[in-house]
Amino acid sequence: MSTPPMSHRRELKDLGVFLLFFAAFLIEALVVPDLKAYKPWIDGEPVPLLHFVEEQPSVARAAPQQEMVAAEEDTGLGVDSWERLPHRPPAHPTPLEFEEGDLDGFFQGLLEAEVGQPNRIVRVLHWGDSTIAADGITGTVRSRLQGVFGDGGPGFVPIKVDPRWVVRPGIARWPKGDWDSANITQGGASFSRYGLSGIAARVHGRAKVTLGGLKVDGERQLSHRFDVHYQRQPRGGTLSLSADRGEPVRFSTSSSEVGDAYVTLEPGDGAAYLRMYTGSDGPVTVYGVSIETQGPGLTWETLAVAGSSIASMRRQNLAHLVGQVERRVPDLLVYQTGGNEMEFDSFVEADGEAFMWEYLDVLERIRAGAPEASCLLIGPIDQAIRVRGEIVSKPLISRMVALQRTAAKEAGCAFWDPWSVMGGADSYVRWLNMEPPLVWPDLMHLSKEGRLLMGESLADAILDSYEQWKRVQVALDTAPPGFTAR
Amino acid sequence: MLFHSLDYLVFLPLTLGAYWLVPERMRLHVLALGSLVFYASWSVGYLPLLLGVVLVAWGGGLWIARNASESSGWVVALLFLPLLIFKYWNWVAENTESLMGFGESVSWIPRSSLGLPVGISFFTFQAVAYLLDVRKGAAPERSPLRFGTFIAFFPQLVAGPIVRMNQLLPQLSKSQLLARGDVGEGLYRIGAGMFKKVVIADTLRVGVVTPVFLEPSAFTSPEVLVALYAYTLQVYCDFSGYTDIAIGSARLFGIHLPENFKRPYAATSVTDFWRRWHITLSNWVRDYVYFGLGGARVSSEWKVYRNLLLTLLVIGVWHGASWNFVVYGLLHGVAVCLNRWMRKSHGRKAGELPPGAWAWFWRFLVTFHFVVFARILFRAPDFGMSLEVVEALLRADWAWPRFSSLCWILLFLGYALHGVGDSVERKVRSLFVRGGPGFWAVGLGLLAALCMKIGDGESLAFVYYRF
Numbered sequence: 024m025s026t027p028p029m030s031h032r033r034e035l036k037d038l039g040v041f042l043l044f045f046a047a048f049l050i051e052a053l054v055v056p057d058l059k060a061y062k063p064w065i066d067g068e069p070v071p072l073l074h075f076v077e078e079q080p081s082v083a084r085a086a087p088q089q090e091m092v093a094a095e096e097d098t099g100l101g102v103d104s105w106e107r108l109p110h111r112p113p114a115h116p117t118p119l120e121f122e123e124g125d126l127d128g129f130f131q132g133l134l135e136a137e138v139g140q141p142n143r144i145v146r147v148l149h150w151g152d153s154t155i156a157a158d159g160i161t162g163t164v165r166s167r168l169q170g171v172f173g174d175g176g177p178g179f180v181p182i183k184v185d186p187r188w189v190v191r192p193g194i195a196r197w198p199k200g201d202w203d204s205a206n207i208t209q210g211g212a213s214f215s216r217y218g219l220s221g222i223a224a225r226v227h228g229r230a231k232v233t234l235g236g237l238k239v240d241g242e243r244q245l246s247h248r249f250d251v252h253y254q255r256q257p258r259g260g261t262l263s264l265s266a267d268r269g270e271p272v273r274f275s276t277s278s279s280e281v282g283d284a285y286v287t288l289e290p291g292d293g294a295a296y297l298r299m300y301t302g303s304d305g306p307v308t309v310y311g312v313s314i315e316t317q318g319p320g321l322t323w324e325t326l327a328v329a330g331s332s333i334a335s336m337r338r339q340n341l342a343h344l345v346g347q348v349e350r351r352v353p354d355l356l357v358y359q360t361g362g363n364e365m366e367f368d369s370f371v372e373a374d375g376e377a378f379m380w381e382y383l384d385v386l387e388r389i390r391a392g393a394p395e396a397s398c399l400l401i402g403p404i405d406q407a408i409r410v411r412g413e414i415v416s417k418p419l420i421s422r423m424v425a426l427q428r429t430a431a432k433e434a435g436c437a438f439w440d441p442w443s444v445m446g447g448a449d450s451y452v453r454w455l456n457m458e459p460p461l462v463w464p465d466l467m468h469l470s471k472e473g474r475l476l477m478g479e480s481l482a483d484a485i486l487d488s489y490e491q492w493k494r495v496q497v498a499l500d501t502a503p504p505g506f507t508a509r
Numbered sequence: 510m511l512f513h514s515l516d517y518l519v520f521l522p523l524t525l526g527a528y529w530l531v532p533e534r535m536r537l538h539v540l541a542l543g544s545l546v547f548y549a550s551w552s553v554g555y556l557p558l559l560l561g562v563v564l565v566a567w568g569g570g571l572w573i574a575r576n577a578s579e580s581s582g583w584v585v586a587l588l589f590l591p592l593l594i595f596k597y598w599n600w601v602a603e604n605t606e607s608l609m610g611f612g613e614s615v616s617w618i619p620r621s622s623l624g625l626p627v628g629i630s631f632f633t634f635q636a637v638a639y640l641l642d643v644r645k646g647a648a649p650e651r652s653p654l655r656f657g658t659f660i661a662f663f664p665q666l667v668a669g670p671i672v673r674m675n676q677l678l679p680q681l682s683k684s685q686l687l688a689r690g691d692v693g694e695g696l697y698r699i700g701a702g703m704f705k706k707v708v709i710a711d712t713l714r715v716g717v718v719t720p721v722f723l724e725p726s727a728f729t730s731p732e733v734l735v736a737l738y739a740y741t742l743q744v745y746c747d748f749s750g751y752t753d754i755a756i757g758s759a760r761l762f763g764i765h766l767p768e769n770f771k772r773p774y775a776a777t778s779v780t781d782f783w784r785r786w787h788i789t790l791s792n793w794v795r796d797y798v799y800f801g802l803g804g805a806r807v808s809s810e811w812k813v814y815r816n817l818l819l820t821l822l823v824i825g826v827w828h829g830a831s832w833n834f835v836v837y838g839l840l841h842g843v844a845v846c847l848n849r850w851m852r853k854s855h856g857r858k859a860g861e862l863p864p865g866a867w868a869w870f871w872r873f874l875v876t877f878h879f880v881v882f883a884r885i886l887f888r889a890p891d892f893g894m895s896l897e898v899v900e901a902l903l904r905a906d907w908a909w910p911r912f913s914s915l916c917w918i919l920l921f922l923g924y925a926l927h928g929v930g931d932s933v934e935r936k937v938r939s940l941f942v943r944g945g946p947g948f949w950a951v952g953l954g955l956l957a958a959l960c961m962k963i964g965d966g967e968s969l970a971f972v973y974y975r976f
Binding site for chain 1: 510515516518519520522525526529549550686687688689690691692693696715719720723724726727728729732761890906908911945946947949950951953954957958961962
């Protein structure tokens with residue numbers, strides 16, 4: 024056998040030396056504590072190559088949907104609630120949690136709308152973060168409940184939003200001109216007045232905005248009440264409103280002091296659009312417009328800002344917020360948060376007690392404008408982080424859920440747990456692996472399909488609880504005449 | 510096992526060690542065994558399929574050589590059968606039912622519930638090319654071991670390059686020796702591939718592409734446009750990064766694999782693009798489909814266009830069983846036909862360079878954007894999603910895109926690296942190679958640390974391994 028050439032031997036030597044050096048790096052990463060973040064392998068992880076012997080992937084196609092897991096041990100709420108709620112895998116049926124009487128006011132309102140009480144609009148105000156601002160969950164709930172109780176219209180809509188985050192598909196919201204907006208997450212509104220939705224629109228000069236409800240059968244639905252929430256301010260400009268081509272209503276927003284004001288247009292036969300014009304005589308700030316049909320029906324109003332948290336909610340001028348809520352006369356106040364507070368010191372430290380009190384404070388602020396309204400608190404969805412290539416749930420999600428559940432009980436509110444809907448710990452990665460994925464790869468948000476599923480689950484829970492409440496009313500003989508429980 | 514996994518980091522040195530330490534006559538055995546272990550790591554269940562393809566192709570080659578006058582179509586058909594069943598059966602069944610049911614939902618053709626075997630398109634095409642070359646007169650390989658290693662050679666088994674018999678068999682037939690620079694260049698290619706795949710491709714995928722394509726309606730037009738540019742870069746870095754690792758790994762065994770990419774986004778026509786992108790597939794389809802149909806040597810010009818369209822259609826469909834890929838192939842086919850027509854009407858020869866900087870620039874711009882927008886069909890899972898992407902683009906709503914600084918940096922860096930000239934790249938490679946083993950170890954060690962730090966850490970497959 025001939026001797027290999029020198030170049031071959033040199034290359035082999037180089038290869039050997041390289042492998043030794045590289046192995047030394049790997050060993051160093053394995054043993055030096057300061058290099059923990061760069062360890063190629065840690066105890067508990069699959070042993071390289073050997074794990075293939077233990078775990079052989081199947082040749083069959085992976086099933087896109089996971090099997091339903093019995094939820095009774097997850098929720099502790101008993102078999103019967105689980106059996107009543109529709110099964111929508113991979114979502115776990117999750118009922119509302121509340122004490123007797125907590126939601127009576129809201130359910131009574133639903134009953135009145137259901138039996139057709141004239142002009143009865145059941146108003147639900149739903150605050151939250153980006154999970155809500157996308158209007159996937161709220162839009163689905165709105166659609167389901169309006170299908171049962173009647174379409175009360177879009178409710179409150181801010182007039183100038185960041186289209187990347189705040190969505191209300193289908194409604195007409197067409198600002199023209201130099202509008203800008205300030206929201207509670209980023210701040211910047213004068214006098215900390217951000218309006219009901221936390222987004223105040225401002226303009227200085229001529230501008231216009233057209234607003235209207237959804238299209239039904241190709242035609243814009245007729246709205247019978249447009250309630251404009253605006254700011255009075257020193258040297259404020261002129262605002263002009265008209266419903267369709269009706270007679271415009273012009274007024275000045277100027278006032279010696281800063282305050283909130285409202286103008287209502289109620290076109291008798293209804294109008295498809297409200298057109299709002301600003302003059303060039305001064306700044307105009309508009310918080311938004313409530314748009315309603317003549318009823319009976321329900322509104323489910325998306326009042327969310329991406330990045331919102333209990334800290335940003337406290338940015339609102341309290342008296343202003345109270346007034347804005349009071350104006351709407353809501354039947355149900357819904358608050359959904361938790362995703363953006365996972366790193367708050369008040370939450371991380373000392374079991375999060377400080378967070379709970381801050382959370383209750385925000386709740387009190389929201390309820391101050393409607394102390395008789397029912398309330399519903401909704402916890403965060405599962406969120407995840409990447410740890411050495413694995414997607415795992417954030418470890419403190421369960422604490423957030425537990426704190427909010429406790430706060431709900433403390434405040435006499437109902438509670439609903441999306442984390443349980445997803446399946447609890449490590450559910451994010453399961454939802455991510457669905458086809459199509461139900462969550463985004465940013466490990467924080469639901470995808471469009473995920474929002475629809477979550478919205479259906481919430482609607483199921485609300486309707487189920489309502490039906491159970493109605494059964495009790497019938498049993499107590501307190502239901503209105505002509506009413507039957509399903 | 511994925512190339513950027515700890516498994517491969519252990520597997521490659523072990524195989525290399527065994528390969529170079531055993532007596533020379535055993536090296537092919539080591540390579541063959543290593544390749545089988547590599548494929549089995551994906552799924553032992555599909556090993557019989559790979560071995561079956563090897564056996565049929567090897568036996569078929571010997572039969573064809575002995576029976577030159579007989580028709581050999583049946584052997585080629587037999588080789589294509591697994592590919593048709595695993596990859597296209599369900600799609601064909603669905604469309605047949607749809608057609609025959611006249612739009613109504615009927616289901617009478619049984620479906621396959623088997624997953625797609627990793628690399629099936631690659632090793633099937635490689636095996637078929639072998640048979641067709643033998644049919645043309647090449648001498649068949651008599652050693653089943655050597656032939657099996659040719660088909661199953663692990664660096665190129667699951668995602669190419671698609672290697673021809675005259676490119677790899679001769680290297681497996683002689684004693685493998687490392688030439689000067691093989692180790693340094695091999696490690697350089699592995700490092701470059703890891704950087705492209707883990708740092709650039711994976712970060713852009715997670716940070717930009719996947720969110721946007723998951724829900725285009727939730728993003729603004731500028732974001733969707735940036736996502737298209739990002740996806741165009743991601744798929745290049747993913748695939749060419751994989752190829753770099755494959756070529757680099759092979760080089761450590763003293764084996765040279767053909768190049769698969771040549772700065773494809775610098776192309777000045779779609780025809781030029783297909784001479785630079787997935788070169789081994791383009792060459793395969795050119796040699797066995799285009800030339801097989803007659804190429805440009807047919808009786809009429811319209812037949813040349815027909816041949817071009819069919820060729821690009823095959824390329825489209827090779828990528829997947831979906832109408833998206835059919836349209837993708839046809840779109841590129843029309844573009845290539847248009848290139849030919851324009852070239853001929855201006856009296857230019859094929860491959861002739863554009864006359865001047867401005868001519869080069871606008872041709873490059875148009876070609877690049879054609880490729881970018883055609884990728885909508887490539888990335889979107891179905892027509893519905895493709896339309897959603899187009900709608901989002903046309904919405905023309907302005908707001909600053911919400912991507913992270915890291916994604917922006919990698920997007921610009923990736924395109925800048927792609928645009929770097931060959932001479933610059935050669936200089937960098939040469940510097941690395943001259944650095945020696947210590948330098949290589951430090952360089953690749955730091956790269957591994959970087960990959961762990963800013964790569965997404967997720968073990969994900971290369972885009973192309975499921976083809």
